Amino acid sequence: MSPRNDEPRGIPAPTLRRFPAYLSQLFRLQEEGRDVVSSTHLGKRLMLDPVQVRKDLECTGLVGRPKVGHSVPKLIEAIESILGWNRVNEAFLVGAGNLGAALLGYPRFKQSGLDIVAAFDEAPEKVGSEIHGKTVLPLKKLANLTRRMGVKVGIIAVPADHAQAVADLMVEAGILAIWNFAPVTLRVPEEVIVQTEDLYSGLAILTQKLAVRLREEPSKGVRHAHE
Amino acid sequence: MSPRNDEPRGIPAPTLRRFPAYLSQLFRLQEEGRDVVSSTHLGKRLMLDPVQVRKDLECTGLVGRPKVGHSVPKLIEAIESILGWNRVNEAFLVGAGNLGAALLGYPRFKQSGLDIVAAFDEAPEKVGSEIHGKTVLPLKKLANLTRRMGVKVGIIAVPADHAQAVADLMVEAGILAIWNFAPVTLRVPEEVIVQTEDLYSGLAILTQKLAVRLREEPSKGVRHAHE
DNA sequence: TAGATTGTTAATCGATTAACAATC
DNA sequence: TAGATTGTTAATCGATTAACAATC
Numbered sequence: 001m002s003p004r005n006d007e008p009r010g011i012p013a014p015t016l017r018r019f020p021a022y023l024s025q026l027f028r029l030q031e032e033g034r035d036v037v038s039s040t041h042l043g044k045r046l047m048l049d050p051v052q053v054r055k056d057l058e059c060t061g062l063v064g065r066p067k068v069g070h071s072v073p074k075l076i077e078a079i080e081s082i083l084g085w086n087r088v089n090e091a092f093l094v095g096a097g098n099l100g101a102a103l104l105g106y107p108r109f110k111q112s113g114l115d116i117v118a119a120f121d122e123a124p125e126k127v128g129s130e131i132h133g134k135t136v137l138p139l140k141k142l143a144n145l146t147r148r149m150g151v152k153v154g155i156i157a158v159p160a161d162h163a164q165a166v167a168d169l170m171v172e173a174g175i176l177a178i179w180n181f182a183p184v185t186l187r188v189p190e191e192v193i194v195q196t197e198d199l200y201s202g203l204a205i206l207t208q209k210l211a212v213r214l215r216e217e218p219s220k221g222v223r224h225a226h227e
Numbered sequence: 228m229s230p231r232n233d234e235p236r237g238i239p240a241p242t243l244r245r246f247p248a249y250l251s252q253l254f255r256l257q258e259e260g261r262d263v264v265s266s267t268h269l270g271k272r273l274m275l276d277p278v279q280v281r282k283d284l285e286c287t288g289l290v291g292r293p294k295v296g297h298s299v300p301k302l303i304e305a306i307e308s309i310l311g312w313n314r315v316n317e318a319f320l321v322g323a324g325n326l327g328a329a330l331l332g333y334p335r336f337k338q339s340g341l342d343i344v345a346a347f348d349e350a351p352e353k354v355g356s357e358i359h360g361k362t363v364l365p366l367k368k369l370a371n372l373t374r375r376m377g378v379k380v381g382i383i384a385v386p387a388d389h390a391q392a393v394a395d396l397m398v399e400a401g402i403l404a405i406w407n408f409a410p411v412t413l414r415v416p417e418e419v420i421v422q423t424e425d426l427y428s429g430l431a432i433l434t435q436k437l438a439v440r441l442r443e444e445p446s447k448g449v450r451h452a453h454e
Numbered sequence: 455t456a457g458a459t460t461g462t463t464a465a466t467c468g469a470t471t472a473a474c475a476a477t478c
Numbered sequence: 479t480a481g482a483t484t485g486t487t488a489a490t491c492g493a494t495t496a497a498c499a500a501t502c
Contacts, residue, residue, distance in 0.1 A: 012469065016435055020427035024387075024410065038483065046412050050483095051471060058485075066477045066484040083431050084438030098332040102325035107386075112427055113434040152437065159334075160251075177437045179430070183251065185273050193440065195433040197426065200247035200339060203406070204310050206422040207340040208243050210379065210404045211311030213420065239493065265459065277459095278495060285461075293460040293501045 011059045011082065018056055019079050020112070021046050026076045038069035085113040091179075092146060094166045095157035096121040096129075096136045099181055103157060104132040114153065118145070139169075146173035155179045156186075167194075238286045238309065245283055246306050247339070248273055253303045265296035312340040318406075319373060321393045322384035323348040323356075323363045326408055330384060331359040341380065345372070366396075373400035383407045394421075 025045050029037055039057065043050040057070060060078035064070040080086045088110060093100055096119045103109075104116055121127060122139045129136050137145070145151070154170040156163050156178060163182035170178060177193040180186055183200050252272050256264055266284065270277040284297060287305035291297040307313045315337060320327055323346045330336075331343055348354060349366045356363050364372070372378070381397040383390050383405060390409035397405060404420035407413055410427050 011435070013432060014469070016431050017425075017428040020410065020425070020431050021412065040483075047414075049471075052469095054484075055470080064484060067482050068478070069483070082435060082438075084434040084441075087438075089434065089437065098325075098329035102329040105325040106426070108427075109430070112430055113438075114430060152441075153433075176440065177433055179433055183247065185248065187274075193433060193436045195429050195436075197424075197429050198244075198247070199333070199424065200335075201244040202422050202424050203336070203339055203341060204243050204247050205240060206380075206404055206406055206420060207311040207316065208238070208309060209420045209422075210316065211309075211314075211340075213403065214311075214379075241493070267459075276495075279493095281460075282494080291460060294458050295502070296459070 015056045015059055016083070018046075018048070019083055022053075022056070023076065023079050023083075023085075026072055026079075029072050030076070035072055036065075036069045037072055037075075039064075041069070083113060085111065087113065088115045089113055089153045089177075090149065090151045091116045091153035091155055092142060092151050092170075092175075093119045093134075093155040093157060094121070094139065094142065094170075095119075095159075095162075096123075096126045096131060097157065100157035101131050103155060103181075104134050116155065117149075117151070142169060143173040146170070146175060152176040153179065155181070157181045160184045242283045242286055243310070245273075245275070246310055249280075249283070250303065250306050250310075250312075253299055253306075256299050257303070262299055263292075263296045264299055264302075266291075268296070310340060312338065314340065315342045316340055316380050316404075317376065317378045318343045318380035318382055319369060319378050319397075319402075320346045320361075320382040320384060321348070321366065321369065321397075322346075322386075322389075323350075323353045323358060324384065327384035328358050330382060330408075331361050343382065344376075344378070369396060370400040373397070373402060377401075379403040381405050383409055383413075385409060387411045 022042065025042060026037070039053040040050045042048075043053040046053075057064070057075065060075065060082065062070060062074055062078050077086075091114050093103060093116050100119055100121075104119060109116060116134060119131060119134050119136045120139045120142045121136050126136050127138045146154075152175060154175040154177070156166050158166055160182045163180065163184045164186060167178060167180070167186045167188055171188050171192055175192070178186065178188065178195070180194060180196040183198045186194050186196070188194055249269065252269060253264070266280040267277040269275075270280040273280075284291070284302065287302065287309065289297060289301055289305050304313075318341050320330060320343050327346055327348075331346060336343060343361060346358060346361050346363045347366045347369045348363050353363050354365045373381075379402060381402040381404070383393050385393055387409045390407065390411045391413060394405060394407070394413045394415055398415050398419055402419070405413065405415065405422070407421060407423040410425045413421050413423070415421055
């Protein structure tokens with residue numbers, strides 16, 4: 001046994017990545033009026049091995065009851081607490097292009113610990129407009145506003161060749177965590193948290209698998225025009 | 228030694244995910260006129276351990292020359308071939324909302340094995356419009372066109388509660404690979420490739436780290452208004 | 455040559471999977 | 479009670495990291 005197993009630290013990244021999916025199922029279960037759930041059932045809904053579900057839930061520090069399962073509301077509370085989704089971090093987004101607009105319109109960020117309060121852009125024609133109710137401000141104002149409002153999270157949705165400059169700006173202004181959507185390796189001081197979402201990584205997996213499939217069974221690739 | 232180490236199969240997913248970043252650096256090196264590169268140098272640019280770079284490059288089947296390094300163009304060719312980025316797969320996108328529009332506008336998909344040729348949407352007001360030069364067609368036409376054109380890749384950019392229905396439609400129409408941007412677990416026949424990009428997973432990592440940081444050193448979270 | 459860089463082989467680390475006794 | 483489900487401990491698997499001889 002570890003000295004303190006109620007510590008919220010040391011949870012494996014793969015487990016953290018699965019937590020949002022657990023949460024979303026737990027909310028559904030709650031709506032269905034169910035108060036408890038077993039690892040087996042949760043696993044079926046998410047196509048995960050029940051043993052893995054149990055291991056993941058173990059990280060919450062909660063104990064389930066044999067033959068019964070886990071308390072749905074308690075699991076929700078515990079997971080939200082671990083992820084920090086029981087509070088809301090204000091965030092600034094830089095880059096009011098297509099991707100930026102999509103992020104501003106994302107539905108459930110506020111329930112996931114993130115409140116994008118404003119967007120910033122260099123382009124004069126975008127400045128002053130509103131996207132999904134969020135004002136687009138001139139990039140110049142980023143540093144000042146970040147400091148004044150104590151904003152801790154920055155989101156980068158600019159082209160790859162501008163990303164590092166924006167990151168530097170954010171760090172300089174005191175941002176603690178950067179959610180980066182540009183496919184670049186950002187250089188930041190080690191105390192700054194960076195989470196990069198790189199679409200090309202996922203695309204690489206997809207196209208590689210497809211290439212293997214098409215190479216192995218070329219027939220499968222060619223579909224007949226009329227069934 | 229394995230029976231055949233020139234097989235393109237069996238490359239670890241983490242390596243595949245890193246390949247696009249290697250590629251992008253390799254292109255930059257090429258532009259800079261460099262013909263060879265060492266693992267050390269590549270590693271520095273991407274903040275990766277040189278040993279890991281070597282292991283990754285080993286997967287290409289290429290051999291480098293001691294004291295010199297690897298041939299840049301050969302590496303590019305090999306990695307593109309493994310990822311299937313030396314050919315282009317036509318893809319249909321479903322969901323012409325914010326996210327869909329962002330994907331339609333993504334700059335380098337065509338150089339990454341993916342050509343989104345059309346978008347589909349249920350909403351009559353969107354149908355007929357053009358987004359980034361791509362026509363938005365009625366969802367009804369998806370199945371028919373997929374079969375007729377032999378399109379093999381489908382992209383799902385609809386809200387979570389519609390995703391499974393769209394996936395079913397795609398599978399029925401003969402789609403072989405699905406790039407899914409809805410945060411749901413899709414049920415598809417096992418021969419269909421699914422790659423889900425779930426923003427909430429990444430967000431979970433970010434907010435959890437931030438929560439830990441703020442809990443450990445609360446002072447760091449509060450910045451002074453005037454440095 | 456000497457030294458940088460390689461490919462290979464072994465050690466470490468961490469997550470998943472399996473096995474099983476405990477319990478409601 | 480019997481059986482489902484739990485938590486825990488051990489085995490497996492896979493990726494990263496380390497060590498080192500080979501080579502240009």
